[in-house]
Amino acid sequence: MRNRLSSIVGERWVKSRPAALAPYDADGLPGYHATPSLAVFPGTREELIAVVRELARTGTPFVPRGAGTGLSGGALADGVVLIGLNRLTRILDVDPVNRLARVEPGVVNARLSRETVKFGLHYAPDPSSQTVCTIGGNVAENAGGPHCLKYGVTLNHVLECEVLLPDGSLVRLGDAHGESEGYDLLGTFVGSEGCFGVATQVTVRLVPLPDAVHTLLADFSQVTDAARAVSRIIASGIVPAALEMMDNATIRAVEASIYAAGYPVDAAAILLCEVDGPDAGLDEDVAIIREACMANGARAVRVATEPADRMRLWQGRKKAFGAMGRIAPSLVVQDAVVPRTRLPEVLERIEAIGIRHGVKVCNVFHAGDGNLHPNIPYDARDAQQDARVHAAMKDIMQTCIDAGGTITGEHGVGLDKIGYMDRLFDAPTLDAMCRLRSVFDPDRRANPGKVVPVHSCREWAGVVR
Amino acid sequence: MSATTHAVTPVAHIVRDHLESQRSFRPLGSGTWRHGGGPFADATPVSVRAHHANVVEYEPGDLVITVGAGMTWRELTQVTAAHGQMFALAPYGSEESTLGAMASTAATAPLALGDLLMRDLVLGLEVVDGTGEVLRAGGRVVKNVAGFDLVRLFTGAHGTLGIITQLSLRLHARPPHDQLMRVTLEQPVVNALATCLPALIAQRAPLPMLLCHTPGQPLTLWARVSGNAARVQALRAHLAALAGVSPSDVEDLGAIDANVDANVDANSGASGSANDPSPLDGLRHTPVDAAVMRLRTPRSDALPFVQAVHRTFTNASWQYHVERGGLRLVVPRDHASHESLDTQLDLLYHHAAAQGALHRISMAWDQGRAVPAPRSALDQQVKARFDPAGLCSPWRVAPELLHDAVVQTP
Numbered sequence: 116m117r118n119r120l121s122s123i124v125g126e127r128w129v130k131s132r133p134a135a136l137a138p139y140d141a142d143g144l145p146g147y148h149a150t151p152s153l154a155v156f157p158g159t160r161e162e163l164i165a166v167v168r169e170l171a172r173t174g175t176p177f178v179p180r181g182a183g184t185g186l187s188g189g190a191l192a193d194g195v196v197l198i199g200l201n202r203l204t205r206i207l208d209v210d211p212v213n214r215l216a217r218v219e220p221g222v223v224n225a226r227l228s229r230e231t232v233k234f235g236l237h238y239a240p241d242p243s244s245q246t247v248c249t250i251g252g253n254v255a256e257n258a259g260g261p262h263c264l265k266y267g268v269t270l271n272h273v274l275e276c277e278v279l280l281p282d283g284s285l286v287r288l289g290d291a292h293g294e295s296e297g298y299d300l301l302g303t304f305v306g307s308e309g310c311f312g313v314a315t316q317v318t319v320r321l322v323p324l325p326d327a328v329h330t331l332l333a334d335f336s337q338v339t340d341a342a343r344a345v346s347r348i349i350a351s352g353i354v355p356a357a358l359e360m361m362d363n364a365t366i367r368a369v370e371a372s373i374y375a376a377g378y379p380v381d382a383a384a385i386l387l388c389e390v391d392g393p394d395a396g397l398d399e400d401v402a403i404i405r406e407a408c409m410a411n412g413a414r415a416v417r418v419a420t421e422p423a424d425r426m427r428l429w430q431g432r433k434k435a436f437g438a439m440g441r442i443a444p445s446l447v448v449q450d451a452v453v454p455r456t457r458l459p460e461v462l463e464r465i466e467a468i469g470i471r472h473g474v475k476v477c478n479v480f481h482a483g484d485g486n487l488h489p490n491i492p493y494d495a496r497d498a499q500q501d502a503r504v505h506a507a508m509k510d511i512m513q514t515c516i517d518a519g520g521t522i523t524g525e526h527g528v529g530l531d532k533i534g535y536m537d538r539l540f541d542a543p544t545l546d547a548m549c550r551l552r553s554v555f556d557p558d559r560r561a562n563p564g565k566v567v568p569v570h571s572c573r574e575w576a577g578v579v580r
Numbered sequence: 581m582s583a584t585t586h587a588v589t590p591v592a593h594i595v596r597d598h599l600e601s602q603r604s605f606r607p608l609g610s611g612t613w614r615h616g617g618g619p620f621a622d623a624t625p626v627s628v629r630a631h632h633a634n635v636v637e638y639e640p641g642d643l644v645i646t647v648g649a650g651m652t653w654r655e656l657t658q659v660t661a662a663h664g665q666m667f668a669l670a671p672y673g674s675e676e677s678t679l680g681a682m683a684s685t686a687a688t689a690p691l692a693l694g695d696l697l698m699r700d701l702v703l704g705l706e707v708v709d710g711t712g713e714v715l716r717a718g719g720r721v722v723k724n725v726a727g728f729d730l731v732r733l734f735t736g737a738h739g740t741l742g743i744i745t746q747l748s749l750r751l752h753a754r755p756p757h758d759q760l761m762r763v764t765l766e767q768p769v770v771n772a773l774a775t776c777l778p779a780l781i782a783q784r785a786p787l788p789m790l791l792c793h794t795p796g797q798p799l800t801l802w803a804r805v806s807g808n809a810a811r812v813q814a815l816r817a818h819l820a821a822l823a824g825v826s827p828s829d830v831e832d833l834g835a836i837d838a839n840v841d842a843n844v845d846a847n848s849g850a851s852g853s854a855n856d857p858s859p860l861d862g863l864r865h866t867p868v869d870a871a872v873m874r875l876r877t878p879r880s881d882a883l884p885f886v887q888a889v890h891r892t893f894t895n896a897s898w899q900y901h902v903e904r905g906g907l908r909l910v911v912p913r914d915h916a917s918h919e920s921l922d923t924q925l926d927l928l929y930h931h932a933a934a935q936g937a938l939h940r941i942s943m944a945w946d947q948g949r950a951v952p953a954p955r956s957a958l959d960q961q962v963k964a965r966f967d968p969a970g971l972c973s974p975w976r977v978a979p980e981l982l983h984d985a986v987v988q989t990p
């Protein structure tokens with residue numbers, strides 16, 4: 116196989132020695148490691164197609180990988196071929212009149228916005244990993260980000276994908292110029308975590324930059340007060356561009372790091388809330404949000420309108436995971452969603468779970484969506500600590516399910532959460548997911564073993580090879 | 581939805597009966613749009629409204645409601661209005677449309693709040709698929725990527741993969757102001773298009789707008805203007821500038837949900853009269869026997885494209901959605917025979933190309949013509965996996981793109 120793939124992409128772009136494969140044995144989620152049998156890095160769309168066709172010809176399973184920041188173990192290849200897409204970095208077209216860009220899957224999210232700003236446009240979904248994660252990975256995970264509260268998640272910004280199916284055939288899903296008719300196969304492909312095929316080209320919507328942006332920082336002495344303020348703001352009819360929460364443990368981690376943003380270190384929680392749009396009416400929105408925070412126990416509300424001040428406030432939020440990384444060698448970044456009204460109660464329970472298992476939970480999350488990120492810094496080399504962290508995570512996930520929520524809002528199921536799928540969905544629904552997958556990948560060669568537990572696929576029980 | 585609910589729904593029993601006796605079936609909501617996507621093969625209508633028309637769960641603070649798929653838009657709106665909340669879109673057809681049918685047809689709507697589509701608003705579904713299984717897909721939270729997206733699969737499948745019995749929908753808090761506004765463009769239509777359309781295409785404000793034409797009348801520009809008082813005033817001025825009139829020439833048709841306010845009865849959720857005019861009524865006109873088509877081009881082709889539509893379909897009304905580049909065309913019955921429509925469509929391509937539309941025009945039929953078969957091998961696979969016996973809404977399949985050609989300048 117090595118030779119055949121080398122003949123397509125060149126010797127240099129097929130790696131098989133353990134040392135060369137080591138960088139690809141994890142996706143930032145501690146505790147999960149798996150080494151691919153080999154890794155291949157096509158440099159053009161044509162090479163990518165030839166690679167997948169070769170794998171199809173020989174019935175070889177594979178895992179597509181972008182930047183490997185998925186955090187749920189989704190991009191791990193355990194003894195199968197890894198296809199690295201990070202050389203496919205061309206922005207193929209920017210069409211400012213129709214507000215579209217067509218890109219290769221390895222284009223880094225933040226670069227797309229950087230290169231379209233000159234047209235007064237940007238790509239709205241902004242995962243906190245945006246400086247490294249790829250559009251292909253974003254599509255596979257249906258990634259979100261702070262500004263998805265107003266602008267929508269990746270799915271709302273992807274119009275068309277060229278997809279290379281595992282059998283080597285190419286299909287176009289969606290339509291660059293409007294909602295397409297027929298089954299919404301693009302909608303099912305986005306978020307399929309690499310199990311339906313490889314996105315070879317993605318056409319995304321670009322959004323005009325807003326005329327004005329105001330960012331508020333509200334600080335609270337009670338976490339539950341901040342959670343109530345969130346509900347109050349949402350109920351006012353204003354749709355903030357972003358509404359993020361950080362608890363004290365996170366604030367301290369950020370303020371002790373090079374990303375210090377001037378957050379009050381004695382606050383139990385802060386809310387970072389942004390409104391944007393036409394200038395007219397923004398001050399009124401700010402006044403209503405300020406009032407909602409104060410009425411729910413905020414100690415103070417600060418407003419930043421200058422780009423430099425706003426950037427600093429955001430820098431702290433976006434680098435919070437990095438800052439937590441300084442507390443301990445490993446960090447579990449979790450991702451679950453609960454109905455907004457259940458936030459106060461669920462946050463209290465999470466705190467109790469942390470105390471019960473003797474772990475430190477830091478919360479930094481998309482509060483406007485109820486999308487929690489309970490994170491635990493720890494030392495994965497210590498088996499006892501590792502066990503306690505995993506036990507705490509299980510309890511947290513169950514708490515979110517019990518509150519009517521879900522186990523992932525943006526990072527995907529991958530390997531990490533596959534064990535929760537049958538707590539969330541019943542057997543016929545999981546079987547239906549398997550049926551949907553089999554439309555795209557009947558042999559289960561694309562990212563095998565991820566997302567849906569295999570025992571759920573009744574249809575395949577008789578045909579598994 | 582949670583794995584803990586295992587009840588088999590009344591509709592599932594009916595579907596299983598049909599599967600056993602190999603009789604075909606199709607879902608029926610309020611029956612306000614029986615022609616949509618038709619005609620159909622013989623199939624027993626299975627009434628969703630009769631069995632699943634209640635509110636299942638509503639926690640207003642979450643801005644999510646779970647309802648039976650047989651509940652009508654009007655009933656939903658009455659329940660949510662009592663809490664100062666709203667569903668972001670009202671269907672083109674009738675306010676008596678059921679939500680199940682709106683999801684099933686991925687209903688389009690004039691001037692949705694925030695330009696949202698049905699596909700953006702359905703968070704979770706309970707469906708009886710063509711194998712008789714009850715599936716509970718998605719959930720009740722606004723963000724969810726757990727598993728493969730069955731919600732997207734069933735939304736817009738036109739009942740060909742199963743029958744939707746329950747939905748969780750995303751709601752919005754009503755903004756302080758949410759008005760429908762209209763400007764009449766007094767010049768001849770062709771001149772008005774030439775001056776107004778380029779400005780509309782270039783504009784950047786978040787303003788859902790429709791440019792509308794009814795034969796024999798001047799063009800009108802409609803917009804949904806929402807937010808606080810200061811923003812509404814600014815957007816109104818912006819709208820006037822786009823249309824080249826003064827702000828006082830912009831008609832304010834009133835609050836979008838004015839007719840709902842008058843009839844709130846949160847307890848029964850069923851009061852209100854279908855006769856109250858809604859400001860949106862001026863945009864809803866779908867004669868039963870008309871041909872209804874959705875045409876699309878890139879926004880950059882807006883002017884030659886809309887001009888060509890106007891020149892070709894002289895007896896049709898149309899509404900052009902500026903942001904999405906989509907045009908809804910309603911051709912009255914006398915002009916809607918298949919042959920004459922085909923001739924007119926050929927002419928449209930010719931006119932569009934001659935006037936400089938170099939890109940693609942694609943179209944789908946909403947009403948007025950049979951839609952023959954799934955359009956791709958993947959579509960066929962999907963159908964086979966979810967309705968292997970082929971008994972579920974036979975003949976009524978996802979509308980295919982009949983014209984999907986590249987238009988060349990002659």
Ligand SMILES: Cc1cc2nc3c(=O)[nH]c(=O)nc-3n(C[C@H](O)[C@H](O)[C@H](O)COP(=O)(O)OP(=O)(O)OC[C@H]3O[C@@H](n4cnc5c(N)ncnc54)[C@H](O)[C@@H]3O)c2cc1C
Nearest residue numbers: 181182183184185189243244249251252255259309314525
């Ligand atoms: C510090 C940090 C902060 C983060 N913040 C956020 C956040 O705010 N919001 C959010 O949504 N996520 C966030 N993430 C998670 C992560 O960045 C996203 O999931 C991102 O979309 C992954 O992109 P990637 O290129 O790294 O994909 P990878 O990790 O390489 O792959 C993820 C999955 O996508 C598949 N895949 C990759 N490319 C393709 C392709 N072209 N075709 C088909 N399948 C493909 C892989 O097989 C795998 O299953 C964060 C991660 C980190 C480390």
